[in-house]
Structures are given as C-alpha cells and as structure tokens.
Amino acid sequence: MSAVTTSEVGHDQVAAAAELTEATRRLMLAAATTDLDPDEVRAAGRAMDALTRTLSARSRPRALRAPFDGPADARAGGPDSPWRSFAYNPQAFPLEMHFDGRSARARTTANSLYEGPPGLVHGGFTAHLLDSLLGTLTQSLGLRAVTATLDLRYLAPTPLDVPLDLHARVVDTTGRRTRAEGWIEHDGVRTVEAHGLFIDITGRTR
Numbered sequence: 001m002s003a004v005t006t007s008e009v010g011h012d013q014v015a016a017a018a019e020l021t022e023a024t025r026r027l028m029l030a031a032a033t034t035d036l037d038p039d040e041v042r043a044a045g046r047a048m049d050a051l052t053r054t055l056s057a058r059s060r061p062r063a064l065r066a067p068f069d070g071p072a073d074a075r076a077g078g079p080d081s082p083w084r085s086f087a088y089n090p091q092a093f094p095l096e097m098h099f100d101g102r103s104a105r106a107r108t109t110a111n112s113l114y115e116g117p118p119g120l121v122h123g124g125f126t127a128h129l130l131d132s133l134l135g136t137l138t139q140s141l142g143l144r145a146v147t148a149t150l151d152l153r154y155l156a157p158t159p160l161d162v163p164l165d166l167h168a169r170v171v172d173t174t175g176r177r178t179r180a181e182g183w184i185e186h187d188g189v190r191t192v193e194a195h196g197l198f199i200d201i202t203g204r205t206r
C-alpha cells in the first residue's frame with residue numbers, strides 16, 4: 001500500500017501528528033529513565049497501553065511522511081529556512097537541517113535513547129544521522145537517489161547530552177552517481193566522518 005504524505009492530509013492533522021511525535025519521544029525518554037517504584041512503573045505501562053488502544057482505533061498502513069519535494073522547498077527558502085527530518089516518526093532520530101549551496105548543516109543533541117557505549121552515542125545512530133543528512137542533501141538538490149554505499153570512520157567517541165554539529169556536502173555528480181561526504185563534530189573535534197555514494201533511481205517504479 002502506498003505511503004501517505006503530509007501533502008495528502010490537512011494542515012491541522014499534520015501539525016497534530018508532529019506534536020504527537022514529539023510527545024512520544026518525550027515519553028520514550030521518560031520510560032527509559034524513570035526511577036519510580038515497580039507498582040508505579042506497571043501502572044504507567046497500563047496507561048500507555050490504554051493510549052495505544054485509543055490511537056490504534058484508526059491507523060494508516062505506514063507512518064505519515066513528508067513529500068519528496070519537501071527538502072527542495074526548504075532549500076528554496078534559503079539557509080534560514082530549516083528542513084525537519086522524521087517529524088512524524090518517533091523511532092527515527094530527527095534533525096533540523098539547513099541547506100546552503102551544495103552543503104547542509106544541522107545541530108542536535110543525542111539523549112540517553114541513543115546510547116551505545118556508556119555515555120556515548122551508538123555508532124548505528126551516528127550512521128543514521130549521517131545517512132539522513134547526506135541523503136536529504138541530495139534529495140534537496142532534486143535527485144531521486146538512494147544510498148548505495150556509506151563508508152564511516154569512527155574517529156573519536158561521540159558524547160551524549162552535548163551539542164553535536166553535523167556537516168555535509170555534495171562532492172560531485174556523474175551520470176546516476178552522486179558522491180557526498182559529511183561529518184559530526186563536538187567542540188571542534190571531529191568524531192565521525194562518512195563518504196556516501198547515492199544512485200539516482202529516477203524511472204524505477206519501486
């Protein structure tokens with residue numbers, strides 16, 4: 001079944017979905033870090049199950065998603081016009097991206113939900129962040145491309161709970177192949193860098 005995009009539902013429904021997604025992320029963090037007594041934790045779990053039943057009364061087959069042109073529209077608004085990735089999917093790590101020429105940047109903080117080694121961000125989540133930033137940058141340039149390769153170098157530990165700066169740029173495009181690179185830094189120290197190859201799938205039906 002085809003995905004439902006935000007261009008197919010009303011503005012207020014889109015806004016409500018974004019608010020619910022943020023509330024769900026707050027709930028996930030609270031659930032992961034609560035130190036309440038066992039009885040209170042179980043009561044909270046029952047309350048959550050009741051909410052799950054309420055929300056499931058009418059469902060879509062997939063999470064609501066942004067239309068393909070969304071990042072390009074944000075780019076057209078200039079570097080001060082942000083694009084918010086994963087605004088309707090609480091499982092994914094959201095990013096507020098800014099595009100400028102063939103570059104993109106974002107600033108975020110990873111909380112306890114993204115922990116790998118104690119106090120540090122899991123390498124799978126930093127890969128997710130860089131794939132999102134590089135992939136959305138290519139998408140913002142109008143390329144309908146998917147990741148063919150993503151080479152990562154974990155240079156230094158990426159800490160939780162502090163501002164992380166992400167950068168990406170398109171290196172070149174030849175035929176269907178676009179190469180892009182990006183990195184994450186904290187306090188001027190580069191912790192992860194990525195080189196990606198994105199292949200244009202224009203014309204492919206699935």
Ligand SMILES: CCCCCCCC(=O)SCCNC(=O)CCNC(=O)[C@H](O)C(C)(C)COP(=O)(O)OP(=O)(O)OC[C@H]1O[C@@H](n2cnc3c(N)ncnc32)[C@H](O)[C@@H]1OP(=O)(O)O
Nearest residue numbers: 085086131132135136146147148149175176177197199201
């Ligand atoms: C917030 C939103 C996030 C947005 C960003 C998310 C990005 C993603 O995560 S996308 C999901 C992950 N990626 C995928 O699922 C892709 C799965 N793979 C595929 O669909 C296909 O293998 C695909 C499209 C990459 C290539 O298949 P196909 O269209 O048949 O291309 P094919 O004809 O084999 O190759 C095309 C060109 O790419 C090259 N190529 C393809 N794959 C690779 C590869 N892995 N390494 C190097 N080169 C490759 C080929 O050599 C060929 O080059 P040339 O044109 O110079 O001869």
